[in-house]
Amino acid sequence: MTGTVRLTAAQAMVRWLSVQMTEDGTRFIEGVWAIFGHGNVAGIGEALHGIGAALPTWRGQNEQTMAHAAIAYAKTLRRRRAQAVTSSIGPGATNMVTAAALAHVNRLPVLFIPGDVFASRRPDPVLQQIEDFDDGTVSANDCFRPVVRYFDRISRPEHLLTCLPRALAVMTDPANCGPVCLAFCQDVQAEAYDYPESFFAPRVWRIRRPEPDPREVAEVAAMIRKAKAPVIVSGGGVIHSGAEADLAAFAKAHNIPFVETQAGKGANPWDDPMNFGSPGVTGSACGNALAARADLVVGIGTRFQDFTTGSWTVFQNPDRRLVSINLAGYDATKHGAVPCVGDAKVTLARLSAALGPHRAPAFDEASRRGWHETVARVTAAPAATNALPTDAQVIGAVQRVATKDTVAMCAAGTMPGALQVLWQAAAGGYHMEYGYSCMGYEVAGAMGIKLADPAKDVVCFVGDGSYMMANSELATAVMRRVPFTVVLTDNRGYGCINRLQIECGGAEFNNLYRDSDVAAEPEIDFVAHARAMGAHAEKAATIADLEAKVVAARARDIPSVIVIDTDPVPGTGAGGHWWDVAVPEVGGPERLEAARARYAAHAARQNVVN
Ligand SMILES: Cc1ncc(C[n+]2csc(CCOP(=O)(O)OP(=O)(O)O)c2C)c(N)n1
Numbered sequence: 001m002t003g004t005v006r007l008t009a010a011q012a013m014v015r016w017l018s019v020q021m022t023e024d025g026t027r028f029i030e031g032v033w034a035i036f037g038h039g040n041v042a043g044i045g046e047a048l049h050g051i052g053a054a055l056p057t058w059r060g061q062n063e064q065t066m067a068h069a070a071i072a073y074a075k076t077l078r079r080r081r082a083q084a085v086t087s088s089i090g091p092g093a094t095n096m097v098t099a100a101a102l103a104h105v106n107r108l109p110v111l112f113i114p115g116d117v118f119a120s121r122r123p124d125p126v127l128q129q130i131e132d133f134d135d136g137t138v139s140a141n142d143c144f145r146p147v148v149r150y151f152d153r154i155s156r157p158e159h160l161l162t163c164l165p166r167a168l169a170v171m172t173d174p175a176n177c178g179p180v181c182l183a184f185c186q187d188v189q190a191e192a193y194d195y196p197e198s199f200f201a202p203r204v205w206r207i208r209r210p211e212p213d214p215r216e217v218a219e220v221a222a223m224i225r226k227a228k229a230p231v232i233v234s235g236g237g238v239i240h241s242g243a244e245a246d247l248a249a250f251a252k253a254h255n256i257p258f259v260e261t262q263a264g265k266g267a268n269p270w271d272d273p274m275n276f277g278s279p280g281v282t283g284s285a286c287g288n289a290l291a292a293r294a295d296l297v298v299g300i301g302t303r304f305q306d307f308t309t310g311s312w313t314v315f316q317n318p319d320r321r322l323v324s325i326n327l328a329g330y331d332a333t334k335h336g337a338v339p340c341v342g343d344a345k346v347t348l349a350r351l352s353a354a355l356g357p358h359r360a361p362a363f364d365e366a367s368r369r370g371w372h373e374t375v376a377r378v379t380a381a382p383a384a385t386n387a388l389p390t391d392a393q394v395i396g397a398v399q400r401v402a403t404k405d406t407v408a409m410c411a412a413g414t415m416p417g418a419l420q421v422l423w424q425a426a427a428g429g430y431h432m433e434y435g436y437s438c439m440g441y442e443v444a445g446a447m448g449i450k451l452a453d454p455a456k457d458v459v460c461f462v463g464d465g466s467y468m469m470a471n472s473e474l475a476t477a478v479m480r481r482v483p484f485t486v487v488l489t490d491n492r493g494y495g496c497i498n499r500l501q502i503e504c505g506g507a508e509f510n511n512l513y514r515d516s517d518v519a520a521e522p523e524i525d526f527v528a529h530a531r532a533m534g535a536h537a538e539k540a541a542t543i544a545d546l547e548a549k550v551v552a553a554r555a556r557d558i559p560s561v562i563v564i565d566t567d568p569v570p571g572t573g574a575g576g577h578w579w580d581v582a583v584p585e586v587g588g589p590e591r592l593e594a595a596r597a598r599y600a601a602h603a604a605r606q607n608v609v610n
């Protein structure tokens with residue numbers, strides 16, 4: 001018989017969370033980002049204050065970007081640890097919905113604890129309550145349902161006994177991993193209940209490594225043996241599994257080159273002889289050449305999103321077959337793939353044993369060298385001219401002064417594609433949120449990476465547009481003394497979408513400020529803006545100046561923002577592939593007709609298997 005302890009539901013929640021441990025002896029939920037309002041200040045706020053350092057609370061500036069920091073933290077720690085984010089009801093809660101979707105797409109754990117309306121309904125409608133005329137059970141928090149792996153509404157204190165273990169089970173399940181939303185009715189947070197003492201016994205959550213079915217291993221091994229030109233597509237699951245070295249060893253032993261997706265890049269260093277860069281829309285020339293002739297594509301821990309597959313035009317061999325090694329049956333079986341469901345590390349070991357000494361036929365190794373020469377050319381420092389630098393030259397500048405600890409990070413804009421093509425990542429040197437590609441992830445995400453791994457030299461690439469969308473966690477990083485380097489490329493607008501618009505036959509319209517309905521084109525002083533939040537900020541006059549400023553930033557204990565004016569027009573200058581963005585079928589001027597013809601020609605090459 002265990003005794004009981006009388007606690008409010010909020011006190012019980014934070015006490016329980018504080019004793020959920022990883023195998024390393026750390027708390028799984030490191031702490032809680034919080035912005036309070038009437039929906040969480042009295043209940044959750046009091047409980048968090050009471051528990052103190054046993055479950056620390058951090059104050060941020062915006063619920064969405066606090067969650068971005070939490071997500072970057074979990075990604076950096078390969079989903080071995082996570083953070084929680086709590087908000088009031090209403091706008092604070094719905095501010096987090098975008099971040100929940102971001103975590104969902106990227107399969108990353110984060111615990112959302114929005115306040116919810118009164119379970120008793122006594123004061124209805126409470127401030128910020130939306131009222132559904134037809135459904136009395138709906139609240140704003142129902143927006144979370146499609147974008148979390150597990151949603152629950154805590155409308156009685158004893159619900160915690162079942163929903164909390166379920167929440168941790170989801171976040172620590174490698175196949176089902178993702179965000180959880182526990183919408184906490186604001187009156188229930190404050191309600192007392194006699195919880196069993198045993199509920200608060202410390203518990204260790206082991207991240208399991210499921211074995212593949214031997215029959216699936218045998219089938220995939222037979223396919224690899226038969227293949228004349230196999231290629232591996234290494235995705236984010238390889239990193240989550242900690243299978244980076246296993247993948248490189250597998251590729252070497254069986255003579256199968258690999259390409260890395262946005263989520264998978266940096267699992268192995270760029271100079272691994274079997275690393276052929278990236279596939280698809282933002283692919284390297286050598287990677288896409290391999291993909292084009294591959295008769296067997298072996299995906300490991302990848303979702304095969306359209307950037308990876310060039311909207312299914314990058315794998316052009318009519319005989320190509322697809323294998324998908326993945327923990328999630330959903331990913332393993334889609335696109336007509338032959339599935340192998342299992343943890344990447346374990347599955348690679350089983351597959352290698354099944355293949356024995358088998359080595360795939362020789363492939364074009366020289367194309368890799370040629371590609372590296374191309375990268376060197378487009379990222380080289382420009383000769384002294386009056387021309388604005390390109391994004392590729394900005395990447396080159398940071399690359400030349402990068403160390404083995406540098407992590408290049410980004411999420412949206414020109415830079416994600418340019419970085420995937422051009423950045424030569426050291427092992428673990430790349431962090432891209434390109435599942436949701438959410439503008440505004442960058443600054444907060446950089447803080448999350450640094451919080452997770454203080455030894456890293458985090459370089460956040462951000463466009464002027466994404467910076468304008470969300471930058472205020474810079475102030476949080478200043479006050480918490482979390483240093484990182486922001487390289488802000490100011491091309492006066494949404495450069496990448498402007499290029500996409502041109503490619504799709506559209507008029508240049510509403511992307512660059514010069515093409516927008518403004519009375520005066522803005523001259524935004526990003527240096528003054530970042531300084532106002534306490535960051536070190538300065539403008540780089542040239543590419544050489546940028547290099548020097550990136551090096552100097554490493555010595556500071558606060559974030560440094562280095563602004564550089566760039567040319568919005570040039571693309572990456574190397575690599576790349578078609579992307580399916582539908583062009584209007586009728587009407588429009590000549591340029592639209594040309595775009596339509598281009599579109600039809602590419603679309604005719606799509607070889608989707610479902
Ligand atoms: C939240 C959000 N809104 C809109 C988009 C669509 N989008 C992708 S990139 C981009 C423009 C990015 O501009 P900027 O950050 O200045 O980068 P640039 O391409 O100019 O370097 C837009 C609007 C997005 N990815 N995320």
Ligand SMILES: [Mg+2]
Nearest residue numbers: 463464493495
């Ligand atoms: Mg821009």
